[in-house]
Amino acid sequence: MEAIVFKQLEFVRKQTLKVLDGVKDHIAASIPDKFRNHILWQAGHIYLVQERFAFLIHGFDAELPESYKSLFAPGSAPASWTGTAPSLAEVTDLLRNQPQRIRQNLKGRLGESSPSPYTTSSGLTLETIGEFVNFSLYHEGMHFNAIKQYKALLTP
Template identity: 45%
Template sequence: MLRAFFIWHDLIGRIWYDERIFILTTIHRKGGIMDQALFKQLAFVREVTLQLVQNVSEQEADVVPDGFNNNIRWNLGHIYLVQEVFAFARAGEIPKIPDGFVEWFNMGTKPADWEQAPPSLEELSGLLREQIKRIEETFMNRLQERSAQPMAIRTLNLETVEEFLTFSLYHEGTHTQVIKSIKRLIQHS
């Protein structure tokens, strides 16, 4: 949304405020206001996710309610795995994917198929918390870089680091809502 404001502002600004748009564009491209806004949003969304599972027990994290394929633990691991791919692998960086994560948490996997014990909630929470710090440290001043591996999702083309990170906000929000639903079902059963 903030990006849309700057695009709109850029169009209006070209007519009325040429110098001001140059300054805003310069700040945007050199790791200023826009970078900070995106990193703050990533941190905020991640904190919401982590607070949501703060009082979830290991047993509750493994409940797969009727109508669901996955549990809270799977959703947390999936958020982490996809963010590693979107943030790091797609940008040409080396992702930090622990052993077993692809088998446990990749799209199309489910806890019913797990053959080994997955990571604890404490491990997953630690990885998720640390991940946001690594993203900011790695990509500050690099959001406009072209991705090493662009990707299309339906009609949406993701071509820059910023576009992948922005899309990851939607992805994490979707899975956070699933976690909320599962948690609500567990608490009311």
């Protein structure tokens, strides 16, 4: 089962990277009408949540730039940003390397109980490391879809 989770993690991420490929910085930083975030926020949010769900919640070291916690946190929006945001290329580089780091660090540990069980906003309680990683696939899929929609709205 573990191999399937890691395989799906890599597949989902490849799809996310494919949809981000070729997005120009001005498009990535444009907020479509009636939305509150942009493609850059979506990509950074995917990275942040994956770091939290794979590493931070369980007490493991993460590769997380300090500014990401405020820029890409749930409920945040570019309209309230006060610092300098990373470029889409910077976020994409982090996204590209993340699945391999997760596999390397969590191989053989997906069945372990998390020291901090978590109940999602939709009411699902995550109790093992594997449950967190597996749920992050659903989470990424939601934001992948938002990126696709934003691209369709913003690209001539």
